[in-house]
Amino acid sequence: MKQLYTLAIVFAFIANTASAQVLVSTDPMPKNAVLEEFTGIHCTYCPDGHAIAQSILDNNPGRVVVIAIHQGTFASPSAGEPDYRTSFGDAIAGQTGLNGYPSGTVNRHVFSGSNTALNRGAWAGACDQIMQETSPVNVGIASQYNDATRQLTIDVELYYTANSATANNFINVVLIQDSIYGPQTGGGAGSNYRHMHMLRHMITGQWGDQVTTTTQGSLVNRSYTYTVPANYNGVEALVENMKVAVFVAQGQQEIITGDFVDAIGGTNLFIGEMTSEEPYIKRGYQGVETDFSFSAISNIEENSTFEFTLEAENSPEGWMPVFYIDGTEYTQTATSQLTQNEAKPIAIKVTPNEAAGFPVFTLKMKSVENPSAPAKYYKVMLVSGVTDLVVNGTGGPEAKLHQQKYIDGLAASGITSYAVTDANAMRDMINAGAHQDIFTCWMNIAWTFPALSDSQAEALMSFMDEGHSVFIAGQDIGWDIMSGQDGSNGTAVTQNFYTNYLKAIYLADGSSANNRLNANTSDPIFGAVAQGVITDVYAGNMYPEEINAGTGAEVIFNYNTTAKKAAIKYDGETYRSIYFGIGLEMLSTVAVRNEIIALSRQWLSDGMVNVEYQHAMDALTTGQNYPNPASDFTFINVTEEGLGGIVEIYNINGTKVMESQIGNRLVQRINLEQLPSGIYTYRVIAGNKISASRKLLIAK
Numbered sequence: 001m002k003q004l005y006t007l008a009i010v011f012a013f014i015a016n017t018a019s020a021q022v023l024v025s026t027d028p029m030p031k032n033a034v035l036e037e038f039t040g041i042h043c044t045y046c047p048d049g050h051a052i053a054q055s056i057l058d059n060n061p062g063r064v065v066v067i068a069i070h071q072g073t074f075a076s077p078s079a080g081e082p083d084y085r086t087s088f089g090d091a092i093a094g095q096t097g098l099n100g101y102p103s104g105t106v107n108r109h110v111f112s113g114s115n116t117a118l119n120r121g122a123w124a125g126a127c128d129q130i131m132q133e134t135s136p137v138n139v140g141i142a143s144q145y146n147d148a149t150r151q152l153t154i155d156v157e158l159y160y161t162a163n164s165a166t167a168n169n170f171i172n173v174v175l176i177q178d179s180i181y182g183p184q185t186g187g188g189a190g191s192n193y194r195h196m197h198m199l200r201h202m203i204t205g206q207w208g209d210q211v212t213t214t215t216q217g218s219l220v221n222r223s224y225t226y227t228v229p230a231n232y233n234g235v236e237a238l239v240e241n242m243k244v245a246v247f248v249a250q251g252q253q254e255i256i257t258g259d260f261v262d263a264i265g266g267t268n269l270f271i272g273e274m275t276s277e278e279p280y281i282k283r284g285y286q287g288v289e290t291d292f293s294f295s296a297i298s299n300i301e302e303n304s305t306f307e308f309t310l311e312a313e314n315s316p317e318g319w320m321p322v323f324y325i326d327g328t329e330y331t332q333t334a335t336s337q338l339t340q341n342e343a344k345p346i347a348i349k350v351t352p353n354e355a356a357g358f359p360v361f362t363l364k365m366k367s368v369e370n371p372s373a374p375a376k377y378y379k380v381m382l383v384s385g386v387t388d389l390v391v392n393g394t395g396g397p398e399a400k401l402h403q404q405k406y407i408d409g410l411a412a413s414g415i416t417s418y419a420v421t422d423a424n425a426m427r428d429m430i431n432a433g434a435h436q437d438i439f440t441c442w443m444n445i446a447w448t449f450p451a452l453s454d455s456q457a458e459a460l461m462s463f464m465d466e467g468h469s470v471f472i473a474g475q476d477i478g479w480d481i482m483s484g485q486d487g488s489n490g491t492a493v494t495q496n497f498y499t500n501y502l503k504a505i506y507l508a509d510g511s512s513a514n515n516r517l518n519a520n521t522s523d524p525i526f527g528a529v530a531q532g533v534i535t536d537v538y539a540g541n542m543y544p545e546e547i548n549a550g551t552g553a554e555v556i557f558n559y560n561t562t563a564k565k566a567a568i569k570y571d572g573e574t575y576r577s578i579y580f581g582i583g584l585e586m587l588s589t590v591a592v593r594n595e596i597i598a599l600s601r602q603w604l605s606d607g608m609v610n611v612e613y614q615h616a617m618d619a620l621t622t623g624q625n626y627p628n629p630a631s632d633f634t635f636i637n638v639t640e641e642g643l644g645g646i647v648e649i650y651n652i653n654g655t656k657v658m659e660s661q662i663g664n665r666l667v668q669r670i671n672l673e674q675l676p677s678g679i680y681t682y683r684v685i686a687g688n689k690i691s692a693s694r695k696l697l698i699a700k
Helices: 046-059 089-094 120-131 403-412 423-431 454-465 477-482 492-501 590-604 610-618
Strands: 003-011 033-039 064-070 103-106 137-146 151-160 169-177 180-182 193-195 198-202 209-211 218-227 242-249 255-262 272-275 281-283 290-298 303-313 320-325 328-330 333-339 344-351 360-367 376-383 388-392 418-422 440-446 469-474 504-508 516-519 546-549 553-558 565-571 576-580 633-637 646-651 656-661 667-671 678-686 694-698
Touching: 033 046, 033 089, 033 120, 033 255, 046 064, 046 120, 064 089, 064 169, 064 242, 064 255, 103 120, 137 242, 137 255, 151 169, 151 242, 169 218, 169 255, 209 218, 272 360, 272 376, 281 423, 290 303, 290 333, 290 376, 303 320, 320 333, 328 333, 344 360, 344 376, 376 423, 388 403, 388 423, 403 418, 403 440, 403 590, 418 423, 423 454, 440 454, 454 469, 454 492, 469 590, 477 492, 477 504, 492 504, 546 553, 576 590, 646 667, 656 667
Parallel strands: 033 064, 064 198, 281 376, 388 418, 388 440, 440 469, 469 576
Antiparallel strands: 003 218, 033 103, 137 151, 151 218, 169 198, 169 209, 169 242, 180 193, 242 255, 272 290, 290 344, 303 333, 303 360, 320 328, 320 344, 360 376, 504 546, 516 553, 546 565, 553 565, 565 576, 633 667, 646 656, 646 678, 678 694
């Protein structure tokens, strides 16, 4: 096989390199995560690792590279089995300190201790951490393939937006292959298991190709040619199923960033971006249009044509999303000319109806002249009419697989004002101040790791401090946060949440012997719930967690006997919480599961359910404010339940702009002199009751 390197290096300052650059941006960009997954074919838990890796890829398009390295005893084939190992895997694994499979490294970074190896439960959190950092170098890739000669030509471009931490970096060009069908002990597919992201060859050798110009303003161009053999160890090399991954490392360890493209005609040409200084999540109001403003910037030389497409995910029927370019309204697709480095204003506008929702609206930006280049995406989310938010853990795919259990339970309780999202979106929603109408977050952690990231836990604590409630369930939440065992992910932040907010005490990991859920008969809320059957839904991984109630909390469910505690509730000064040491998906008795959700909802919302709940929400005010539109003042009628409360006024972006104390009169005069003309909403808060939001128009 033939392998040739050709080299051209240009060094210049930013001011005179922009015109020379072809593939990458000259602006600082965030790091991409590079997950090297050590796996095999005789590995019971490796399919779960594969599912986690795929989930990370799916949740972070364009931000993650996965390389599955078959290595170690689990990768050794038995007689008649294919050999997926390479000559590179042992050396890479040898510097990780791994002690089990599957293991992985994320950017070969040491997150704690002295080893880079992470168990599969830590991969998602590690990737999130890396992707928050800024990379000193941007990586461009273009790959071409000659079918007649089986020769790959890979052009790599680096641009340093800052000085590298080390004088010498190394370009690693890696060939990976998807959809290789073969044996796997786990996964239930036998000899027809679909292996993805499999390392086939390292084109630049074991540790890469050295780069010595790594200071700010350096532009590095290199070209590599490689003839793909017909097979590796007898396993067919199908180039149409291959990707070329490129990453830049500091020596043999720390990876700065990377990316991947299709082996045939692939490129990650940086076509431009869409950016905004506004939050991407906002609070919506029935019948009121919410505006998300941002800009599109082209990185293509001179003028270029782009196609923009608006896509909706989980949008309730009747919601009306549109977007505007050059003053023209579009509902689906538009084309527009962009001039290099000139920002073009774009707006997505959404008008919700009475249906509750927390949908995602994504504008896709595609270069017409460069169809192989990856598209850019700008995502916005609007939460409107939601009182109960089902939140899936982000540490693996298991939570999303079981979200329907919570949806069915809420629906069976007659609740229609619910929506579903993931824990990162929940975090960003709370941080953006768009959560005011949500009474309870239903944290569906299932069996995912980490159970919570620091930023997710911090957002939840803020949410609870502001008077909102939390239901959280999943096996191994306590083990992950509190055990301190190898592979767990507890931090000072998450331990504070577990101990001081959930008021929980972790006792033991539990076992399959904990197969019955029994109500604490002395509890006034849950005491009459029938016994539930706890089943193994995770292929032999059944750990109904044994917990206890901390100061102020109460045990509400036990396992088979009263000696082992399964769930607790806590009634705090500003919030209520319920915590289960199992995921609700593990309860096979549907009626019991739905009753638990219904009773939890009733208790978390202070006894108010269905029509009664909405009536109580509206009972603090009587009718619309007047005059409306208002100018310098308006009047709000409150009920006796609203006396002594407060009136909160929010602008169209969901930001609280004013608060007024309610005295002892049923008619309250609200001074609006400090507020400019515009669309606002107001609500009344009294004790633990919150009125529905009403629209307030100010015209001066």
